[in-house]
Amino acid sequence: MDARAILKRKGSGAVTIADDELVATGVNVLSRENIGALVVEHNGELVGILDERDIIRQLATEGSATLSQTVRDVMKQTVVTCTPDEEAKDMMATMTRRRIRHLPVVEDGVLQGIVSIGDLLKTRLEEMETERSVLRERLLAR
Numbered sequence: 001m002d003a004r005a006i007l008k009r010k011g012s013g014a015v016t017i018a019d020d021e022l023v024a025t026g027v028n029v030l031s032r033e034n035i036g037a038l039v040v041e042h043n044g045e046l047v048g049i050l051d052e053r054d055i056i057r058q059l060a061t062e063g064s065a066t067l068s069q070t071v072r073d074v075m076k077q078t079v080v081t082c083t084p085d086e087e088a089k090d091m092m093a094t095m096t097r098r099r100i101r102h103l104p105v106v107e108d109g110v111l112q113g114i115v116s117i118g119d120l121l122k123t124r125l126e127e128m129e130t131e132r133s134v135l136r137e138r139l140l141a142r
Contacts, residue, residue: 001123003091003105003115004084012113014039014104019047023058023074024067026050037102039114040075046111048075049102081106082115088123091115 017026017038026038030052040048050071058066058074066074081104082091091103095117105112 001088001127002084003082003086003088003103004112006088006115006119006123007084007105007113010113010119014111014114016041016111017050017071018042019070019072019075021071022067023050023055023069023071026071026074027055027067036116037114038071039104039111040071042072046079046081046104046106048072048077049079049100049104050075051102079104083107084112088120092117092120092124095120 015029015033015035015038017029017040019040019042029038030036037049037051039046040050048071054074054076055066058069062069080094080098080100082094084105084107086105095101095103101117103115105115
């Protein structure tokens with residue numbers, strides 16, 4: 001299954017935040033939306049990812065002052081993305097190698113959505129269940 005199919009199933013929306021917003025705002029959005037990461041934009045362009053780990057690490061070093069910092073000061077500025085045609089196994093390999101949990105899906109410079117490691121695990125479990133069912137049917141048909 002590719003990123004396009006995963007986004008079609010889960011929905012293609014990605015929650016974004018401007019890079020000049022406060023981290024406190026980001027925390028509220030993460031909590032309200034029950035998600036683990038926000039795509040950070042500057043003038044409509046993808047410039048970073050803000051996830052729970054970024055916030056926790058900053059809180060560990062800066063304390064509550066973190067909440068008054070801008071998203072730009074805390075976010076990951078190196079954004080690893082994928083295309084809609086990228087296969088789940090390749091996205092999993094990228095996430096494992098890069099130690100990340102979210103991949104924005106970008107096509108022709110436009111954000112299509114975001115795929116999380118949870119989305120990929122769900123996809124893989126569904127594939128394994130389908131394989132199990134097919135094998136079981138073949139075995140019983142003998």
